[in-house]
Amino acid sequence: MLPVMDANLDLHSIRIVRAIAEHGTISAAARALGYSQPAISQHLRRSEARLGTPLVIRSGRGVRLSEAGQVVARHAVAITSALDAASGDLAELVGLAAGxxxxxxxxxxxxxxxxxxxxxxxxxxxxxxxxxxxxxxxxxxxxxxxxxxxxxxxxxxxxxxxxxxxxxxxxxxxxxxxTEPVVLAIPDRHALADRHQVALADLAEERWIAGCPLCRGHLLAACEAVGVTPNIELETDNAIAVLTLVAAGLGVALLPQLALATAPVPQGATVRSTTPSSDRxxxxxxxxxxxxxxxxxxxxxxxxxxxxxxxxxxxxx
Amino acid sequence: MLPVMDANLDLHSIRIVRAIAEHGTISAAARALGYSQPAISQHLRRSEARLGTPLVIRSGRGVRLSEAGQVVARHAVAITSALDAASGDLAELVGLAAGxxxxxxxxxxxxxxxxxxxxxxxxxxxxxxxxxxxxxxxxxxxxxxxxxxxxxxxxxxxxxxxxxxxxxxxxxxxxxxxTEPVVLAIPDRHALADRHQVALADLAEERWIAGCPLCRGHLLAACEAVGVTPNIELETDNAIAVLTLVAAGLGVALLPQLALATAPVPQGATVRSTTPSSDRxxxxxxxxxxxxxxxxxxxxxxxxxxxxxxxxxxxxx
DNA sequence: CCGGAAGCATAATGCTCAGTTATTGAAAGC
DNA sequence: GCTTTCAATAACTGAGCATTATGCTTCCGG
Missing domain, CATH: 3.40.190.10 (Periplasmic binding protein-like II)
Structure with a gap:
């Protein structure tokens, strides 16, 4: 038992054997696989040397599969179909048909x-x-x-x-x-509510409504920039709640405009831009x-x- | 959708993905597969470029499989087992355990x-x-x-x-x-039967028993070589029949010695070598x-x- | 019986790809 | 903060795989 069977089957050999089994000749298999005839011939030769057994038997003008070749051909269907299944799933993913x-x-x-x-x-x-x-x-x-x-x-x-x-x-x-502007929500009967733009500096004495730490952080930073310190008395994340509180005259708030897209400004509250303006x-x-x-x-x-x-x-x- | 999905999965990628799925890191997979770490790293990179989608996601120090990688890993078992089955059958053949x-x-x-x-x-x-x-x-x-x-x-x-x-x-x-000698079967009460060797030339007038065309051809050639023409009256392929006929005194025959190994020489017949001797x-x-x-x-x-x-x-x- | 066509093998050549080592840069744990 | 581990990159090397060109055998038809 000389040959040590270590190097295993590779896909190419399997495809080649499969093609030969289907087409009958090496040349036809080469054509079907898109290679030149010597390429297949040589690859077969190498594979056979690796495997220690012939895969095809040269028979006159053509070839036919040896017993080993028939074994490979028999398994080839299962292997390639398993592989095609994987490729198909992958193609779905890549082709955005799945994911x-x-x-x-x-x-x-x-x-x-x-x-x-x-x-x-x-x-x-x-x-x-x-x-x-x-x-x-x-x-x-x-x-x-x-x-x-x-x-x-x-x-x-x-x-x-x-x-x-x-x-x-x-x-x-x-x-x-x-980016979206950050706007001021203010009671519409507030003294500053008739202005187009309201200066933050003028709101130093107001009671503020603020929400999440990030938003509150922005409020603090914006006020600090104009030298005032906001008086935060009410805290809520809820935009609708904020607007309702403002409409009730309980305070003013800075809100990103996006929040107004789904929270209609209630009666008693209005919205103004600020000076300095700020965006998020x-x-x-x-x-x-x-x-x-x-x-x-x-x-x-x-x-x-x-x-x-x-x-x-x-x-x- | 730019990427054209043409170049398909290769075995190596599948093995690599499988190994990564099992071992968790590229380095461990490389060790398990017997390669260096950059080999796997590079191969993955190439495969991903070919496929148009990442197979692994670099996650901090290690990696984890992407969705596509998980798809491949899922199929990897089926593919490799199909391949192992083929390899196994082939190994049986090569190892003379089958065939x-x-x-x-x-x-x-x-x-x-x-x-x-x-x-x-x-x-x-x-x-x-x-x-x-x-x-x-x-x-x-x-x-x-x-x-x-x-x-x-x-x-x-x-x-x-x-x-x-x-x-x-x-x-x-x-x-x-x-090689085996071709011997003469002759009735033991024949005049020439007491000689150790019998000259073919002396058998010119005998009645011959001959079998298949090939054997008969040999008889004709051997006789021609000594200038005689055999008189073939009885034809049979069956060695036992030939010997029985000879024992009955109905003729002489040339038989390969191998034929005598399973056909005992009957009473009334004997076997002699010929001159010139011939082998097959x-x-x-x-x-x-x-x-x-x-x-x-x-x-x-x-x-x-x-x-x-x-x-x-x-x-x- | 004898060209021609088809098929496989071989030779010579070139190039791509996949592996190696060496090194760097992050990230995680002590 | 320092060390260890892992992944990525760079540069190099070699083997594998393809190509074309060519020769030999076999089969087929005139």
């Missing part, structure tokens, strides 16, 4: 950006499953890093130190989508290289098409 | 060489199936060329024009096994390159060990 994208976004987006995104995805890529979880930017970023989600939609205020857009985080990549930026964040995943790329593509103007916002150019 | 050899041999061999061969094969290579069909040399050669059999055991007389041993037939390869050679014939088929090689090996002396014959050296 999963998990998205995290901040609460306000849940009723604005996200429904629109999910609708577009359903329409354009019905095979792709989109998962969604609501999370404030810091948690969304954490989930992204953990791999719990594939894509995060976050916001950030200028100068925000926890801005996920910051370059320090090399493993993440962020794309700005648009909406962005999507993915892991570095995720754009190469087709389903994620498709999601990003659709997100980039989402226009902030749909909610009366300015698109970032 | 089929079809043998053709002339009638006299059926009761001498062939039973011994079959017994040896059964003993030494129980997994190999040996098929047998009886055929005179010309038909045996034809079957060999047609692929109906893998190995032919034939005989030939010196100078025989249909000798399959002749070099003209380049697609066949023959191995001489041994026993040989095995296979298709060129068949020796590379393990099961055929094993058969040849055993056949070469068969000693003509087992039947009182001289071994060819």
């Amino acid at each position: 999963t994208v998990r998205v995290a976004a901040f609460p306000t987006a849940s009723s604005t950006l996200v429904p629109r995104l999910l609708g577009s995805m359903r329409q354009r890529h019905p095979g792709i499953t989109v998962g969604y979880v609501e999370a404030e930017p810091p948690e969304a970023i954490a989930m992204l890093r953990d791999g719990a989600v594939d894509l995060a939609i976050t916001f950030a205020y200028p100068g925000d130190r926890s801005d996920p857009h910051r370059p320090a985080d090399v493993s993440l990549e962020s794309v700005p989508l648009f 930026s909406i962005q999507l964040v993915v892991q570095n290289g995720s754009r190469r995943v087709p389903s994620i790329a498709a999601t990003i593509e659709l997100l980039e098409q989402v226009d902030g103007a749909d909610w009366g916002l300015a698109r970032v150019t | 089929t050899v079809r043998v053709a041999a002339f009638p006299t061999a059926s009761s001498t060489l062939v039973p011994r061969l079959l017994g040896s094969m059964r003993q030494r290579h129980p997994g190999i199936t040996v098929g047998y069909v009886e055929a005179e040399p010309p038909e045996a050669i034809a079957m060999l060329r047609d692929g109906a059999v893998d190995l032919a055991i034939t005989f030939a007389y010196p100078g025989d024009r249909s000798d399959p041993h002749r070099p003209a037939d380049v697609s066949l390869e023959s191995v001489p096994l041994f 050679s026993i040989q095995l014939v296979v298709q060129n390159g068949s020796r590379r088929v393990p099961s055929i090689a094993a058969t040849i090996e055993l056949l070469e060990q068969v000693d003509g002396a087992d039947w009182g014959l001289a071994r060819v050296t």
Whole structure:
């Protein structure tokens, strides 16, 4: 027993044997596989040397499969079909006929950006499953890093130190989508309510309503910039609640305009821009290289098409 | 949708993905597969470029499978097991644990060489199936060329024009096994029966018993060589019948000694060598390159060990 | 019986690909 | 903070695989 059977079958040999079994000759197999005839001839030779047994028997002008060749040909169907199944599934994924994208976004987006995104995805890529979880930017970023989600939609205020857009985080990549103004919600019977723009500095004595730490942080920073310290008496994340409180004359608040898209300004409250004006930026964040995943790329593509103007916002150019 | 999914999965990628799925890191997978770490890293990179989608997601210090990688890993088991099955069957064949050899041999061999061969094969290579069909040399050669059999055991007389041993037939390869003398069967009360050797020339007037065309051809050639023409009155292939006829005093015959190994010389007949003496050679014939088929090689090996002396014959050296 | 066509093998050549070692840069644990 | 581990990159090397060109055998038809 001289030959040590170590080097195993390779796909190419299997395909070649299969083709020979089907076409009867090496030349025909070569044509069918898109190779020149010597290529197949040589490869067979090498394979046979590796295996220690002939795969084909030269028979006159043509060849026929040896017993070993017949064994390979018999298995070839199973192997190639298993492989084709894998290729098919993979092609579905690549061709966006299948796949999963998990998205995290901040609460306000849940009723604005996200429904629109999910609708577009359903329409354009019905095979792709989109998962969604609501999370404030810091948690969304954490989930992204953990791999719990594939894509995060976050916001950030200028100068925000926890801005996920910051370059320090090399493993993440962020794309700005648009910016939206931060506006002042004020009771309409307030003395300053008839102005077009209200200066923050004039609001030093007001009672403030503020929500999440991030938003409150922005309020503090904006006020500090004009040398005042806001008096925060009421705390809630809920935009509707904030507006209702404002309408009741219980205070003023800064709200991102996006929040107004689904929370109608109630009787007794009105909205004004501020001086200095401030914007917050909406962005999507993915892991570095995720754009190469087709389903994620498709999601990003659709997100980039989402226009902030749909909610009366300015698109970032 | 830019990426054209054409270049398909290769075995290596599948193995790599499988190994990564099992071991968790690229380095561990590389160790398990016996490669260096950059080899796997690079191969993954190439595969991903080919497929148009990442297979793994770099996650901190390690990696984890992407969705596409999970798809591949899921199929990997089926594919590799199908491949292992094929390899296993092939290994059996190569390792002589399986296989089929079809043998053709002339009638006299059926009761001498062939039973011994079959017994040896059964003993030494129980997994190999040996098929047998009886055929005179010309038909045996034809079957060999047609692929109906893998190995032919034939005989030939010196100078025989249909000798399959002749070099003209380049697609066949023959191995001489041994030679056996052709002897004269003569009634023991015949006038020449008391001689040790009988000259063919002295038998010009005898009635001859002859069998198959090949044997008869030899008889004619041998007689012609000494200037006589045999008078063939009785024809039969059957050695026992020939001997019985000789014992009955109905004629003389030339018989290969192998025929006597299983046909006892009856009362009334005896056996003498002739002048000039003649031998016939026993040989095995296979298709060129068949020796590379393990099961055929094993058969040849055993056949070469068969000693003509087992039947009182001289071994060819 | 004898060209011609078809098929396989061989030779010579070129190039791509896949492996190696060496090195760097991050990330995780003590 | 330092060390260890892992992955990526760079540069090099060699083997494998393809190509074209050519010769030999076999089969078929005039």
